[in-house]
Amino acid sequence: MGKTPSAPTLNDVAKAAGVSTATVSRCLNSPDRVIETTRQRVMQAVESLGYTPNFAARVMAAKRSFTIGAIIPTMDNAIFARGLQAFQDQLREDGYTLLVSSSAYSPEVEKEQIRALVARGADGLLLIGHEREEQIYQYLEKHRVPVLVAWSYAPERLQPSVGFSNKGAMRDLAHTVVDAGHRHIAMISGILQGNDRAQNRVSGVRDAMRSRGLDPAALTLIEAPYEIEKGASAFAELMSRAPRPTVVMCGNDVLAAGALREARSRGIAVPDDVSITGFDDIELAEIVSPALTTVHVPHREMGRKAAQELIAIVEGRSEGQSVCISTTLVTRQSLARPSGR
Amino acid sequence: MGKTPSAPTLNDVAKAAGVSTATVSRCLNSPDRVIETTRQRVMQAVESLGYTPNFAARVMAAKRSFTIGAIIPTMDNAIFARGLQAFQDQLREDGYTLLVSSSAYSPEVEKEQIRALVARGADGLLLIGHEREEQIYQYLEKHRVPVLVAWSYAPERLQPSVGFSNKGAMRDLAHTVVDAGHRHIAMISGILQGNDRAQNRVSGVRDAMRSRGLDPAALTLIEAPYEIEKGASAFAELMSRAPRPTVVMCGNDVLAAGALREARSRGIAVPDDVSITGFDDIELAEIVSPALTTVHVPHREMGRKAAQELIAIVEGRSEGQSVCISTTLVTRQSLARPSGR
CATH class of the missing domain: 3.40.50.2300 (Response regulator)
Incomplete structure (x- = not known):
């Protein structure tokens, strides 16, 4: 976690607030179980020390970082934008932060970014499509980082997917x-x-x-x-x-x-x-x-459902269910009968 | 760094390769200073253990994660896409990985994401525009995470900016x-x-x-x-x-x-x-x-220059220089003299 010399710990917060670390943890995770004056004192210490309650504390409690990584092939146009925004909106509602990387359609870059996100402590990864070196899936399994594939529906694959045909x-x-x-x-x-x-x-x-x-x-x-x-x-x-x-x-x-x-x-x-x-x-x-x-x-629907499923896997509530999203044909003006017929 | 039980350390790599940790570090940071057979043995150990050489090792050597964070207001359209892709391309050339978050134009969400990226060990942050609570800048200073502002040029501000007027x-x-x-x-x-x-x-x-x-x-x-x-x-x-x-x-x-x-x-x-x-x-x-x-x-130019400047700051080669990017007027068909004149 990088800046250890200056990063305040749960202990620092507990000391500053004059309470036990368990109380700090409770304030952050189940605030309604703590009396208001204590909660206020703790939150003041959290604020003044610049402690990062949104996950640092929960990591300690749950060994999770509440961070999800996503690697998309490109940010350079809107293909993935909308689905990813919906993915993030859903994650946020469930208390997770999304970190995104773009591989520029390079398998080499994607591999580096997967490692970066795993090393940064991501609880789970969203990847686009199934096709990549088998070794990468082994690496993720070894590090116990669940992966969900989106933009593709392939129920025959080992990794669950939320996507369309x-x-x-x-x-x-x-x-x-x-x-x-x-x-x-x-x-x-x-x-x-x-x-x-x-x-x-x-x-x-x-x-x-x-x-x-x-x-x-x-x-x-x-x-x-x-x-x-x-x-x-x-x-x-x-x-x-x-x-x-x-x-x-x-x-x-x-x-x-x-x-x-x-x-x-x-x-x-x-x-x-x-x-x-x-x-x-x-x-x-x-x-x-x-x-x-x-x-x-339906990019938004796909993004939301992918987030729900990935969180369910991360939290141990699902073994990984694949979800098929229905697409529809949209008829506008650019297609007509060929001329001269 | 999350998954410690299974994450291999520099030590594990050194043991597997039968060399000192200093040699592993040298292989990763200055490979030309290591003889080829040793380098190959070390890299094989790195590969088979699934060690994350791109920064984990360099963090130990340099207290850096070689990860840069960027928080943009939205991923939902193309406004930031092109500049960000160029920003990432430049970072990558210099050995850094980019992690992106989108705040959905919410100051509250941006604040959470800044904390998340700092806690994940980001070496530096790219933010869009200067306007945010003073407290956030103090937080970043306390954690010694340099910040560069883009999409805006405001040389009078404390934080350096790479952008346009x-x-x-x-x-x-x-x-x-x-x-x-x-x-x-x-x-x-x-x-x-x-x-x-x-x-x-x-x-x-x-x-x-x-x-x-x-x-x-x-x-x-x-x-x-x-x-x-x-x-x-x-x-x-x-x-x-x-x-x-x-x-x-x-x-x-x-x-x-x-x-x-x-x-x-x-x-x-x-x-x-x-x-x-x-x-x-x-x-x-x-x-x-x-x-x-x-x-x-010129989004690509802005993205590239922002990356160069932020890396220079992170690596201690710059105190933070603001750079003004020139915009130009593009005259096409949607503007004409008003009718009836």
Whole structure:
């Protein structure tokens, strides 16, 4: 805990308030069991010494830090923002503080951050997706730090997950696309390596093609990092292919927003010349013009439920239950029948 | 550090590798001063024990955790995302891990999180804006945790800041607005209470009005949380006022995007019927239609410089230098001369 020379202890507070450490502990954990004048004296000592009651005391009582760590792939856009804020809101209601790290989609960085959070005493970790070195899960088990996976639902895995079926959600959207009459389908996917959510979204499109009698190998696929710029340049590349796709399905709304921007700057009308779809239904999806047909992910619900489940595990009330969150299709203006049909 | 029963120590690594703890420390801190075979043996022990070399060892050597904390007001949109990612990238290059918390614009929550990060051993803190209880700064000083303020430049304050002049940037934009012929100016500001950046942006607009001979008290002002929905409803309210403003200056791009959305849904043409401006120049600003005239904040530059300065302070190489980042005006389609002139 770093600054030991100056960090006041439970003992210091007890001395300053003229009470036992047990009384200080009771004041912090069950204040209604302490008479008011004592409680006031103790809280005054807590305040004047700068003691950190919110967990330091509870750690001693419960061997817990009341700190939860979360490692998300990026903070650079809004994909994880909303779900994470809800995750934090729920943690806070239950008395836990959230510390977040961003791995910039690097497994190496994620590994360092997992170790950092474990060494900082995190009671539990939220990770995104299941795909990572087995060794990391062993490391977490060795240190008895429970982990919950979100943004992905995979009940067959050892680690519990609170998320949605990336494959199923994208398959539903792709069915709608094919049923609208599209045969030349292109996809701008996130980088597939190390990202099981992105892999499953591609599988979902291929599944839908297959089930509608199209050749899944005919899918034109480009991978791009989840950035507006990258979505724009991938879209430019797709428009130079022959035959030109009549629809571009994007791995998420950020890529789709980039594709839309590029279409506008090239004078390509959406959806008249080409349709574009997204995934996530972040605020961006409704704001771009035309508004995006996309998959709505209830990020807040997922964040809240993930927090509830992770706390239940940390507090020994659950062995780790996986929860499947339902996504829905949102039909807006960016998808239409292909022209010339 | 929480999980002591299972967490391996420097001693465990030394034993497993058959070397002294000093050698382990040297391997981790100055690997080039150790012969390769020894280094390999030590690193193997580090790996197999799951020892956390990135800071645990260096903490022992340097009393540092190589962890930096940052508390931002919200993760729920992109305002802080880009700058924070750059802040983290720079920290990482210098061997530090970043842990982030979001206060949801609540001073109470921020206070808890500051204590949590201090208790978790953070070497230094990044905070947004200067305005908070004096007591918090005293607490940080007592625990010898240096703090750097970003998103605001205030060299007169005790705590060093790496940021920009919110007032000056908004004043420049407001000059352009007035010079385009606007006299009925409205502003949708962020919530002013406890937010010195928002306060300074309003002052900037008033300064510009005064310097152009307009009455600053004539500014129609609505406060709204930085959310698209809130920007939309504030815009709706402004459109019902008489005389109707010819321009709506927004405290940031998120509010402006909401205003644009509401204008579109009401059939109000931007900029023909009413002009709208933003602040920040996040990606959203370029994607909405019409694209936003706004203030470009070089978020990445600010994030990088903030990290460099904070590390210099933590490592005792700087007493704390404030750095002023230049913003620029970005002229796009959402601002024009008022109609009927």
